[in-house]
Amino acid sequence: MKxxxxxxxERDFLLxxxxxxxxxxxxxxxxxxxxxxxxxxxxxxxxxxxGKTRVMAQVSCELVAPKENRPNEGIMFFNIELxxxxxxxxxxxxxxELSVKxxxxxxxxxxxxxxxxxxxxxxxxxxxxxxxxTDVHVLNHDGNLMDAASIAAITALRHFRxxxxxxxxxxxxxxxxxxxxxxxxxxxxxxxxxxxxxxxxGTYLLVDPSEQEERVMDGLLIIAMNKHREICxxxxxxxxxxxxxxxxxxxxxxxxxxxxxxxxxxxxxxNDKTARKAGGRCGYAESITQERITALKMDExxxxxxxxxxxxxxxxxxxxxxxxxxxxxxxxxxxxxxxGQGLKNTWGLxxxxxxxxxxxxxxxxNDNGSAEQEEDLTVMEEExxxxxxxxxxxxxxxxxxxxxEVIILHPETPDRTPKNTGSxxxxxxxxxxxxxxxx
Amino acid sequence: xxxxxxxKVGEVLLPGDxxxxxxEDTISLTEQVKPEKVVCGPGLRRSGDRLLVCKxxxxxxxxxxxxxxxxxxxxxVPVKGESVVGIVTAKSGDVFKVDFxxxxxxxxxxxxxxxxxxxxxxxxxxxxxxxxxxxxxxxDMEPELVCIDGxxxxxxxxxxxxxxxxxxxxxxxxxxxxxPHSKIESDLxxxxxxxxxxxxxxxxxxHSCSVQQTLIIANLLQSCDTMTAAxxxxxxxxxxxxVL
Numbered sequence: 001m002k003x004x005x006x007x008x009x010e011r012d013f014l015l016x017x018x019x020x021x022x023x024x025x026x027x028x029x030x031x032x033x034x035x036x037x038x039x040x041x042x043x044x045x046x047x048x049x050x051g052k053t054r055v056m057a058q059v060s061c062e063l064v065a066p067k068e069n070r071p072n073e074g075i076m077f078f079n080i081e082l083x084x085x086x087x088x089x090x091x092x093x094x095x096x097e098l099s100v101k102x103x104x105x106x107x108x109x110x111x112x113x114x115x116x117x118x119x120x121x122x123x124x125x126x127x128x129x130x131x132x133x134t135d136v137h138v139l140n141h142d143g144n145l146m147d148a149a150s151i152a153a154i155t156a157l158r159h160f161r162x163x164x165x166x167x168x169x170x171x172x173x174x175x176x177x178x179x180x181x182x183x184x185x186x187x188x189x190x191x192x193x194x195x196x197x198x199x200x201x202g203t204y205l206l207v208d209p210s211e212q213e214e215r216v217m218d219g220l221l222i223i224a225m226n227k228h229r230e231i232c233x234x235x236x237x238x239x240x241x242x243x244x245x246x247x248x249x250x251x252x253x254x255x256x257x258x259x260x261x262x263x264x265x266x267x268x269x270x271n272d273k274t275a276r277k278a279g280g281r282c283g284y285a286e287s288i289t290q291e292r293i294t295a296l297k298m299d300e301x302x303x304x305x306x307x308x309x310x311x312x313x314x315x316x317x318x319x320x321x322x323x324x325x326x327x328x329x330x331x332x333x334x335x336x337x338x339x340g341q342g343l344k345n346t347w348g349l350x351x352x353x354x355x356x357x358x359x360x361x362x363x364x365x366n367d368n369g370s371a372e373q374e375e376d377l378t379v380m381e382e383e384x385x386x387x388x389x390x391x392x393x394x395x396x397x398x399x400x401x402x403x404x405e406v407i408i409l410h411p412e413t414p415d416r417t418p419k420n421t422g423s424x425x426x427x428x429x430x431x432x433x434x435x436x437x438x439x
Numbered sequence: 440x441x442x443x444x445x446x447k448v449g450e451v452l453l454p455g456d457x458x459x460x461x462x463e464d465t466i467s468l469t470e471q472v473k474p475e476k477v478v479c480g481p482g483l484r485r486s487g488d489r490l491l492v493c494k495x496x497x498x499x500x501x502x503x504x505x506x507x508x509x510x511x512x513x514x515x516v517p518v519k520g521e522s523v524v525g526i527v528t529a530k531s532g533d534v535f536k537v538d539f540x541x542x543x544x545x546x547x548x549x550x551x552x553x554x555x556x557x558x559x560x561x562x563x564x565x566x567x568x569x570x571x572x573x574x575x576x577x578x579d580m581e582p583e584l585v586c587i588d589g590x591x592x593x594x595x596x597x598x599x600x601x602x603x604x605x606x607x608x609x610x611x612x613x614x615x616x617x618x619p620h621s622k623i624e625s626d627l628x629x630x631x632x633x634x635x636x637x638x639x640x641x642x643x644x645x646h647s648c649s650v651q652q653t654l655i656i657a658n659l660l661q662s663c664d665t666m667t668a669a670x671x672x673x674x675x676x677x678x679x680x681x682v683l
Contacts, residue, residue: 009568
């Protein structure tokens with residue numbers, strides 16, 4: 001099945017918005033979407049949600065004969081599966097260009113960086129080694145598959161435990177988890193990719209492009225880096241000319257992003273570990289229950305409000321009839337819902353709408369003690385009863401990792417609109433109150 | 440059975456729920472027994488002597504005996520006479536191929552525009568948005584769109600030019616938007632002056648004077664999808680307060 005085509009109007013609007021430093025989902029230029037890491041019931045099963053992009057990684061192991069030229073090293077195998085469920089554009093059982101590209105990139109990121117100690121996977125030299133296979137399944141495609149896949153893969157590898165083995169003479173014994181505790185892989189460092197998309201021949205740069213942005217971008221730069229600021233791989237595609245400064249800037253941004261993501265992964269792993277130790281509920285089923293369709297919950301789309309101040313006065317002064325619109329559209333017929341007469345707005349500010357950014361929220365809750373804000377919160381407190389019931393009993397690991405929010409590195413505009421725009425939607429209630437509980 | 444259906448009006452039903460055609464317990468001897476006729480709309484399906492629910496949603500009722508399920512689905516199935524927003528994907532000979540979000544593409548003749556003749560072709564490019572209505576929509580034939588009404592007038596249809604943003608909402612919200620005296624529409628009207636074209640296929644095109652406003656409207660409408668009326672009013676009120 002063919003993918004939905006991108007219309008000219010969407011393309012033009014996106015580019016125009018990017019020129020004005022706005023994104024459809026209200027993120028800033030360097031913002032990641034909301035990142036959520038959950039684990040399955042098994043070891044080595046990890047789900048990563050990056051906005052609406054969702055991938056699953058499953059690690060498995062097998063005892064095989066080693067490669068001839070490397071008798072002492074285990075084998076790493078990576079595979080990315082693009083199922084038609086993720087996007088109608090993906091076809092079943094056909095290696096598309098995209099999947100080859102992603103596979104190659106993932107291999108470069110994880111295998112070629114030698115982040116995993118393959119020699120520790122050797123059982124009997126030249127005879128038996130562990131083959132570690134990482135399958136990444138794309139469950140939903142909303143852009144930036146590479147970053148989601150790399151996070152999922154490395155987290156799953158960190159989470160994975162292989163069975164313990166012992167050798168007595170020629171005999172190799174593999175112990176079940178009941179007999180001996182399974183052993184984690186030895187991982188030296190965690191390379192994570194960060195994608196940058198370039199627009200208008202490199203004039204504009206965005207981090208973590210969404211699917212629509214990926215469609216209109218001119219070029220893509222993928223940097224794989226670890227927490228120690230070591231670049232593990234760097235790849236530029238799309239055929240744009242990048243200046244040295246641009247690459248340097250991107251690598252700086254990447255280093256900040258990577259350290260944030262690494263912290264998040266560590267935290268998620270820690271939470272999962274404590275949950276498993278405590279014998280609490282963990283795993284896939286737990287991650288699913290809270291997304292009930294009856295919960296009337298929607299992830300908020302943040303809309304940026306940073307430059308409201310300038311524009312506000314502008315609009316008041318320049319309130320004039322807008323240029324003539326397509327005349328045929330004025331006639332209201334069934335199917336045409338026209339609102340207003342196409343005049344410029346006269347009510348002043350164009351503040352944001354339903355939702356502001358998560359972090360702004362945090363700011364608000366922290367430092368904004370205005371009465372309105374208080375009232376806002378009390379309203380919010382009552383809300384979650386509808387949705388929150390099921391969430392109360394959550395596993396630690398889930399609730400926590402879900403909360404995580406990638407915070408922008410360079411808070412470019414420290415003077416965010418100080419007054420709370422008070423536009424928080426009701427749906428936000430649950431998230432907000434949770435945040436308070438946490439504090 | 441009608442009484443059984445009426446009891447459930449306004450409740451959430453799920454696929455697999457069923458109603459039985461049961462004979463009335465008591466039959467009046469004096470009055471003439473009239474056979475009851477029930478009209479089943481979308482989401483309800485007759486199977487033998489049972490009435491099956493095949494979509495999840497809220498059961499709705501209209502006098503005298505019309506029932507349907509009000510669902511929040513996103514997949515669009517073309518219906519003759521409905522207006523949709525489509526994207527032109529190809530020009531082939533004298534027809535345009537239009538993607539409207541359905542299972543296959545629709546064809547749109549270049550003569551089906553207001554004032555178009557063989558000489559005077561409309562200026563439509565691949566990737567343009569068209570607002571058109573279905574002339575043919577049936578499961579065995581390729582759907583066909585036209586941008587004129589019966590009298591050859593555009594009547595609001597045609598190419599959507601001049602920028603704007605296209606986004607997708609659920610079909611339920613579209614129906615709510617297009618309903619006569621729609622509350623959402625009137626609420627929105629008070630907030631922002633804008634042009635809004637709503638296609639029955641869940642695509643909405645919005646155009647206002649600035650990028651920021653367009654984004655806000657798009658986000659507002661998308662978030663309306665899962666809100667109750669009270670929540671929506673509250674949200675709109677907040678936006679308005681933040682604005683004024």
